[in-house]
Amino acid sequence: MAKTTSAHLDANGLVKYFKDEFKTKIKSAEVIKxxxxxxxxxxxxxxxxxxxxxxKNYIKHLCxxxxxxxxxxxxxxxxxxxxxxxxxxxxxxxDRKEISLNTxxxxxxxxxxxxxxxxxxxxxxxxxxxxxEMLGIKVIGIPDDRRLFLxxxxxxxxxxxxxxxxxxxxxxxNLHEVKK
Amino acid sequence: MANQTTKTTYQLPIGPIxxxxxxxxxxxxxxxxxxxxxxEVKLGHVHRAIExxxxxxxxIQIIYLAERICGICSFVHPFAFCRAVENACDIDVPERAHYxxxxxxxxxxxxxxxxxxxxxxxxxxxxxxxxxxxxxREKALDLTEYLTGNRVTKAIMTIGGxxxxxxxxxxxxxKETLQYLKDNFEKLRHVYLDDKTxxxxxxxVGVLTKEDALKLCAVGxxxxxxxxxxxxxxxxxxxxxGDIDMEYQTPDILGGDINGDVYDRIxxxxxxxxxxxxxxxxxxxxxxxGDLVSEPKIPKLLAYIKKTxxxxxxxxxxxxxxxxxxVKFDGEHENPYTWKVRASTYNNILPWIPMLIGEQIxxxxxxxxxxxxxxxxxxxxxxxxxKNSKSYMLNKEELHKLSVAKTRRLMR
Numbered sequence: 001m002a003k004t005t006s007a008h009l010d011a012n013g014l015v016k017y018f019k020d021e022f023k024t025k026i027k028s029a030e031v032i033k034x035x036x037x038x039x040x041x042x043x044x045x046x047x048x049x050x051x052x053x054x055x056k057n058y059i060k061h062l063c064x065x066x067x068x069x070x071x072x073x074x075x076x077x078x079x080x081x082x083x084x085x086x087x088x089x090x091x092x093x094x095d096r097k098e099i100s101l102n103t104x105x106x107x108x109x110x111x112x113x114x115x116x117x118x119x120x121x122x123x124x125x126x127x128x129x130x131x132x133e134m135l136g137i138k139v140i141g142i143p144d145d146r147r148l149f150l151x152x153x154x155x156x157x158x159x160x161x162x163x164x165x166x167x168x169x170x171x172x173x174n175l176h177e178v179k180k
Numbered sequence: 181m182a183n184q185t186t187k188t189t190y191q192l193p194i195g196p197i198x199x200x201x202x203x204x205x206x207x208x209x210x211x212x213x214x215x216x217x218x219x220e221v222k223l224g225h226v227h228r229a230i231e232x233x234x235x236x237x238x239x240i241q242i243i244y245l246a247e248r249i250c251g252i253c254s255f256v257h258p259f260a261f262c263r264a265v266e267n268a269c270d271i272d273v274p275e276r277a278h279y280x281x282x283x284x285x286x287x288x289x290x291x292x293x294x295x296x297x298x299x300x301x302x303x304x305x306x307x308x309x310x311x312x313x314x315x316x317r318e319k320a321l322d323l324t325e326y327l328t329g330n331r332v333t334k335a336i337m338t339i340g341g342x343x344x345x346x347x348x349x350x351x352x353x354x355k356e357t358l359q360y361l362k363d364n365f366e367k368l369r370h371v372y373l374d375d376k377t378x379x380x381x382x383x384x385v386g387v388l389t390k391e392d393a394l395k396l397c398a399v400g401x402x403x404x405x406x407x408x409x410x411x412x413x414x415x416x417x418x419x420x421x422g423d424i425d426m427e428y429q430t431p432d433i434l435g436g437d438i439n440g441d442v443y444d445r446i447x448x449x450x451x452x453x454x455x456x457x458x459x460x461x462x463x464x465x466x467x468x469x470g471d472l473v474s475e476p477k478i479p480k481l482l483a484y485i486k487k488t489x490x491x492x493x494x495x496x497x498x499x500x501x502x503x504x505x506x507v508k509f510d511g512e513h514e515n516p517y518t519w520k521v522r523a524s525t526y527n528n529i530l531p532w533i534p535m536l537i538g539e540q541i542x543x544x545x546x547x548x549x550x551x552x553x554x555x556x557x558x559x560x561x562x563x564x565x566x567k568n569s570k571s572y573m574l575n576k577e578e579l580h581k582l583s584v585a586k587t588r589r590l591m592r
Binding site (some may be wrong): 032034036038039040041042043045047067069070071072074075076077085087089091092093094095096097098100102121122123124125126127147148149150151160161168 | 267273278420428491492502517
């Protein structure tokens with residue numbers, strides 16, 4: 001675990017590495033550069049959308065290339081699907097060469113399930129637990145599936161970040177209906 | 181021990197209200213005598229639904245909401261949020277604003293690290309050191325007030341720039357404060373790093389190995405003390421950090437080995453205070469002239485954000501480690517479609533567990549405080565004796581006494 005390869009790819013090289021490996025399963029990839037300061041040094045963000053079927057394999061390839069730092073998993077709730085975005089950073093510690101790799105996966109609302117990545121990156125546990133309770137997804141194989149932030153008496157089936165009927169509106173507008 | 185058939189371990193809940201932790205958090209320890217053999221952390225006692233609230237506010241209102249996520253990191257949260265919005269909507273920031281943002285970020289780091297150093301000294305029973313440290317911190321807070329009008333919530337961040345300039349007539353006072361901090365730094369270094377008792381309480385205690393720090397995604401001084409070179413300011417040259425000459429602060433700079441213990445975390449934070457003074461001086465001497473904001477008209481800015489569709493992240497090195505905000509705008513509404521905040525302590529929760537296992541009860545305050553958790557504190561610890569289904573309370577003073585008594589024992 002936690003190995004790093006000597007191979008060093010830049011942002012475009014990294015995108016190519018994944019595209020060669022997974023072909024059309026990489027649905028989109030975009031490299032965005034921003035500059036700062038008087039010296040106009042740039043920092044790089046990669047936004048990549050991948051198919052759910054390759055997700056676990058993708059994480060394995062990423063860890064084989066270089067053990068990443070997982071900052072957090074954020075999520076968007078859309079009418080028909082839920083998007084999870086894994087914010088990784090690579091190449092830290094190499095003096096201004098860090099790449100932010102933001103990987104999106106779309107889950108259908110009918111079956112909002114994703115595999116855990118805790119077996120590769122144990123530090124993902126907290127953020128995976130948070131996604132389960134806040135977005136109402138199911139993380140398959142998570143080592144600890146209890147709630148994290150929400151209190152124990154919080155109603156089942158209500159997910160604060162949902163914008164649909166499973167969201168918080170009822171809890172706020174019609175408190176009597178949920179008997180809280 | 182190993183062959184005993186009866187259960188010899190007990191559960192010790194600590195928190196959610198606790199002297200070493202500045203915000204409610206709950207620990208459940210499995211203890212065998214004085215020794216901790218397992219630890220678990222429970223969170224959520226102060227979840228205030230800030231993200232949910234923010235998704236119903238416009239970006240300018242969110243800046244002030246973000247400022248109230250944490251009292252000590254009251255600059256870095258709006259900083260990270262503004263960076264996320266600037267990345268999402270492609271808004272430029274003038275060069276001078278980059279420098280002023282960096283300057284205030286470092287001033288906040290000094291205030292935060294000094295506060296932490298004082299608390300750490302208090303945890304192990306050195307209250308004189310607490311007052312020495314906080315006297316120095318007071319000067320940094322005075323400077324914050326002088327430059328922004330507030331001691332804590334600075335309220336000077338805005339999207340596309342900064343709201344308060346550093347004027348030429350303010351420079352002498354800044355230089356005077358920086359000189360004062362530099363003059364007193366040696367005294368501080370001597371107290372924390374050379375004192376025999378300090379070493380006995382902190383060396384080899386609360387060890388986080390490099391491997392664990394990497395696997396558990398630790399951030400900030402906690403991860404640097406374990407020897408991982410990770411500092412968002414250097415990794416990702418945001419604001420004006422790309423112009424600054426700086427190094428990763430790891431404990432081996434002072435010539436020793438990297439152990440990842442409490443002592444190393446003290447070293448890293450002290451070195452970072454010195455580094456921050458240096459960055460502030462570089463910022464002052466290189467600061468270019470120019471505008472403070474790229475778009476001074478707020479309604480125009482909001483109208484632009486409203487019709488922009490995009491997503492962005494903003495990373496920022498807070499005193500405790502990397503903070504990251506994610507923002508998405510849908511192109512139809514003023515308020516963000518999604519706003520996700522990740523504060524640094526969130527990533528430093530799991531590393532607590534390997535740090536605490538194997539330590540003694542009296543070490544809990546200093547080990548828990550050594551990651552500088554952003555958690556609040558008050559007065560109560562309950563000890564539950566499961567075997568006889570009795571429970572009794574240890575209050576703040578008693579737990580603190582245990583910690584002080586250990587220091588006194590070592591000093592003898």
